[in-house]
Amino acid sequence: MKQMMNFGPRTRMLLLVSFLLASIVALPWIGKSSTSVDSFWPARWWAGRDELADWACSSSRPTPSLKGLISAAPLVTGPAQQCPDFFKWIHEDLRPWKETGITREMVEKGRPSAHFRVVIIAGRVYVETFARCYQTRDVFTQWGILQLLSRFPCQIPDLELLFNCEDLPMTVRPSNASAPRPAALFQYCGSNSSAVIIFPDWSFWGWAEVNIRPWGRLAMEMKAANQRKRWRDREPYAFWKGNPWVDPGRQDLLKCNVTDSEDWNARLYVQDWIAEWKGGLKGSNVLDQCTHQYKIYIDGQTWSVSRKYILACDSPTLVVETPYYDFFSRGLSPLRHFWPVRANDKCPAIKYVVDWGRRHQSEVQEMGKKGSSFMLEEVSMDRVYDYMLHSLTEYARLLKFKPVVPEAAVELTREVLACPADALGRKFMQESEVKSSAVVVPPCSLPPPMKPEEMKLLLAERVNATRLVERWEKQHFQ
Incomplete structure (x- = not known):
């Protein structure tokens, strides 16, 4: 300190500024525990291990408006x-x-x-x-x-x-x-x-209660997972897993499960969320559910956020007919992105499409690819x-x-x-x-908006594709 006092005013000022800057740089590291909050969650969920600690949660000071900070002509x-x-x-x-x-x-x-x-x-x-x-x-x-x-x-x-x-x-x-x-x-x-x-x-930014991460990162992981397990190596059945108690239609779907006397080509599982929460949600990872050659989508109380995870599996999706839609599902076309399934006769419809797919593997694989591409590319973040x-x-x-x-x-x-x-x-x-x-x-x-004739043609194509499948089924089971 005595030596510093012997320096000139300019030098003393430079040393003082350097000391203050060093203190500011070191501040975020002071008092950090060796056990961080991310140790409670699997490492694969974390993009960066120290970024979260830098969020200024000690203050509710409003973030400045972006106006004025960014050029008016970016x-x-x-x-x-x-x-x-x-x-x-x-x-x-x-x-x-x-x-x-x-x-x-x-x-x-x-x-x-x-x-x-x-x-x-x-x-x-x-x-x-x-x-x-x-x-x-x-x-x-x-x-x-x-x-x-x-x-x-x-x-x-x-x-x-x-x-x-x-x-x-x-x-x-x-x-x-x-x-x-x-x-x-x-x-x-x-x-x-x-x-x-x-x-x-909301789930596009994460569904924390069921440990489903934001769609931007999850979509990339699903795309990589699809490459690891090829379609031909997956179980040759239609898969669904979910909570059946939110809607009678889902309870009816469970009747299509395999029994000792009947196999409708469906493998259906009840998702017990209470048990899952107690077990740390280890059995609900959507990345572990792209294991069958066919996936089933069915509404919950109305639409279900599960649609995007099901479609992204590279397996053709069997969509049980629904009057409900979300923002992107109106862009899906039957027999192009998914296979339509009648709500009032699910079991024969599921059995038929899986049997049909065994004879037309290239067609159903193409349908699965188109449905997955739609979700991963046209519905990217x-x-x-x-x-x-x-x-x-x-x-x-x-x-x-x-x-x-x-x-x-x-x-x-x-x-x-x-x-x-x-x-x-x-x-x-x-x-x-x-x-x-x-x-x-x-x-x-x-x-631009659809013209009336464009809308009419679009709706007619969807109805005709669904009726075509019903006609195939009827001829098959006669």
């Missing part, structure tokens, strides 16, 4: 691609309000069934909570919206919307153009009789964010009122959502976090 890399055809359904979801626009009254009409309100103004997102959703559906949906703002900085228009995170569609499609307009409500699932604005479900952007942008164009931030709303930040979460929830948020950049990949180009 560097765009490459031309925009054409969006997949299922993006056309964005226009159809919004058709009930195309002529009238969306008034505040139409939004507030959905308030009794809404779980939360989302307001986006000047690149910031706010949430007013009315009721908690099942498990952490609301948390991860809001996390996805927050990542969207990072994915497309300065591109999300000001808007205000209500969100319901239950399974059953809550609004009814008007019978004619003169009928009162329905509530403008966002949900995960719709049906032909509903007027719902469909939005990607890039496309998920593109769909969100276009859906919200088209919705915002219809608004006839100026969005405002309610007094009870909270600004969403990484800390607000991640800090109250448990260890696995925070891990999934870290894994799915979008890193901001001045280099922006443009969203895909939204296709």
Whole structure:
């Protein structure tokens, strides 16, 4: 210290700055335990071992808006691609309000069934909570919206919307153009009789309660797993595993299981979630379920998030007919991406397609590849964010009122959502976090609305393919 006092003022200042910088660099390492939180979870779930500890959960200070931090004209890399055809359904979801626009009254009409309100103004997102959703559906949906703002900085228009995170569609499609307009409500699932604005479900950013990681990383792992176990080496049966108690249709499906007297070519298993939770969810890894030559998809209470995991297995998916859809399933075509199965006669239908596939292996393998390619490429996380952007942008164009931030709303930040979460929830948020950049990949180009004749042809093709399969089955069992 005495030697330092002998230095000149300039030298002493440089030494002091160097000391302070060294202290700041060392600060994150002070007080770290040798046992980190990730030791409680398998190492394969973790992208980086020290990143989570760096999240500033000691403060709820709002993250600064991206506006002003990124150039108003960000560097765009490459031309925009054409969006997949299922993006056309964005226009159809919004058709009930195309002529009238969306008034505040139409939004507030959905308030009794809404779980939360989302307001986006000047690149910031706010949430007013009315009721908690099942498990952490609301948390991860809001996390996805927050990542969207990072994915497309300065591109999300000001808007205000209500969100319901239950399974059953809550609004009814008007019978004619003169009928009162329905509530403008966002949900995960719709049906032909509903007027719902469909939005990607929470599980694309992780389903912590059942240890299913975010889709971006999981999709890559499923693609690699498909290469490890070839289709011809898989069990030559139709596989399904799930909770049968959420819907009578699933209980009916269990009647197709193999018995001493009958083999319907199905291998069906009950998922006991209570036992799974007690056992650490070791038997519910979706990567371990691409082991059969055929997979079965059947609704839960309505649609099921399992559809994407089932389709991604490179095995042809047998889809039990359903009136429900999510945002991407309207892009799937029977006999191209999946094999349709009648809901009222499941067992003979399953037996027939597996027997048919043994005689037409190249055809069913091609169907499995196309279904898997659809999920892994056309429903990649890039496309998920593109769909969100276009859906919200088209919705915002219809608004006839100026969005405002309610007094009870909270600004969403990484800390607000991640800090109250448990260890696995925070891990999934870290894994799915979008890193901001001045280099922006443009969203895909939204296709125009379907013309009436295009819609008519599309629906007719789907009906005809399903009827063709029914005709084949009927001829076979006569």
